[in-house]
Amino acid sequence: MPALMIQGCGSNVGKSMLVAGLCRAAVRRGLSVAPFKPQNMSNNAAVTADGGEIGRAQALQAIACGLEPVTDMNPVLLKPESEVGAQVIVQGKRLTTARARDYAALKPQLMGAVLDSFHRLRGAHDLMIVEGAGSPAEVNLRAGDIANMGFARAADVPVVLVGDIDRGGVIAQIVGTQAVIDAGDAGMVAGFVINKFRGDPRLFDDGYAFIQARTGWRGFGVVPWFSKAHLLPAEDAQDIGSSPRGLGGNDAVTIAALCFSRIANFDDLDPLKAEPGVNLVMVQPGQAIPGDARLVILPGSKSTRGDLAFLRAQGWDVDVAAHIRRGGHVLGICGGYQMLGQSIADPDGIEGPAGETPGLGLLDVHTLMTPDKRLSRVRGCHLASGQPIEGYEIHIGRTSGPDRARPFARIDGRPEGAIHVQGRISGTYLHGMFQSDGFRAAFLAGLGIDAAGRSHSAEVEATLDLLADHLETHLDVPGLLALAR
Structure with a gap:
């Protein structure tokens, strides 16, 4: 069954929200859709129907898909306990607590669990929408990667790269990512999205064209700031x-x-x-x-x-x-x-x-x-x-x-x-x-x-519909879904 991966030029660029909106947009097309995030780092967790824990964002994305959250949707969850160490949750259960340098050695052993969860979900649904973590430009973390390009290449999933224009430097975010990743990883990228634009998106036409010309990647749209985002559960402490x-x-x-x-x-x-x-x-x-x-x-x-x-x-x-x-x-x-x-x-x-x-x-x-x-x-x-x-x-x-x-x-x-x-x-x-x-x-x-x-659950559902409407208006959603393979 087809899958598409949304990766970001950095943390907190809006990947989780875009995946939730795309999940809801695909469900409204009559598809059975499931979210997936190979590796997440968050202390905001949800308890799943099968008795484990996953990142809060994947629980929200499951709601967008009309599904009960299950541990396969986020097979590796890191819960920071200090500046240098985190609890490692694998398929919903605590495996160990590891220091950052020790986790680097542990990552290759976790790819099997990640792919096992991915293929189990993939076999049960029409479409998988996958969320990356951090940025593929963190090439110092590329060896043994299970969160971004390492997963995309292992599972053969095409990637769309998201840049956050609100924080500035979005042209450098996207062009710079292509400049630092290797050719094989760059070959997995099918296009890009500009997120969190404030004002008139036409003002970015020249920048958008520059990114397309410089990278050779297709642009799928510029997403204005979604003003209702605060009504959906946040995952990142930066929120x-x-x-x-x-x-x-x-x-x-x-x-x-x-x-x-x-x-x-x-x-x-x-x-x-x-x-x-x-x-x-x-x-x-x-x-x-x-x-x-x-x-x-x-x-x-x-x-x-x-x-x-x-x-x-x-x-x-x-x-x-x-x-x-x-x-x-x-x-x-x-x-x-x-x-x-x-x-x-x-x-x-x-x-x-x-x-x-x-x-x-x-x-x-x-x-x-x-x-x-x-x-x-x-x-x-x-x-x-x-x-x-x-x-x-x-x-x-x-x-x-x-x-x-x-x-x-x-x-x-x-x-x-x-x-x-x-x-x-x-x-x-x-x-x-x-x-x-x-x-x-x-x-x-x-x-x-x-x-x-007010009904909190009804408000979340209504906001997910508004988010899907927002993406349908400003993105080439049919083109994005057609990328999935």
Whole structure:
């Protein structure tokens, strides 16, 4: 069955969004389509129907295809735990934690799993749309490559190269890529796309023609900036806004979320960001937590003890204490929940150096890191409101202590999470819970915020349709799909 690969001139050029839009456009043509990303690096993960984990972008692309996400869609997932090391997930399960230099030696051994997943999906669908990672111009990483040209050549998949004009230098991005990759890799490229254009695309006609003439590659169009992109789950930490204020109106209530150095699953916050009554502020390193925040969220982290030290280095522990004295609310999600407790012990050094770190002491619980990882989709009831709640758990560590006698929710018949006796400080392992519309409305009502009554899942579906419309208008979509072989 045919396949097409979208590679980029760099990270965050919009590959994931283009693949999602092309998947939806192909599905609307009556095709059975599946997304695929050989190797991803992200701490935003989703739990799949077959009990593993993949990158959040591939889960969104699966939705665009009308499919349940499965681990074959992203057979290798790297989850950074430090500046030099990452957890290696292969076909949904943790294989090891490797330093960057050690992973280079491991990559060739992973190509078999990548091709196995690819061919299994390919045999079940009419079309595969593949997403690369980073850039093929990173020729220092070409040996043993499984993410870009190494995969494209092994699977014989034609490539379309995407340049990001918003960051500038797009002509050099594309022409320079051709200049540095070898002739065999360049021969896999069938054309290019210019992405994220602001203003009148005709102003780039001369640049577009220059790229075609200089490279000999066919241009498939110039895509203007897609203004609704913020309504779709983001994967890259670069997508976290650096604005000191959120998107809500002047009367919106401020909710502040801390941007940890190893922040994970920050798409948990997307449904809140889209609420007009909420001003979601992503607090960046070096910034103070806004004094008018009604709720402070400690989100997930891929390195809980490391990010707890990072939190203290920013002075956020002092800000959180002041926020509580003012009567504010605090919610910890996953790693953030662990930080709220009395201590975090990692005797086996699973997330970093072995040892124990004092927590913030805001919940009377203790966490012990254990080798087994909990990966499950869950549903249950939020106890304070009685509203049904759905989400997923993806964590290591077991949390126990007196405050668990006041659970946040009941999941599959068991108590989950913890609440402080005065009721304003809560912790939970549940990711994705704010996608449950009734729960989100009840939770916000408890903060004195009126929800808009919107359906988050319906909004994502509608935005994917708008994205497909956007690409149909500005790209030669039939020409792109005809490239697949």
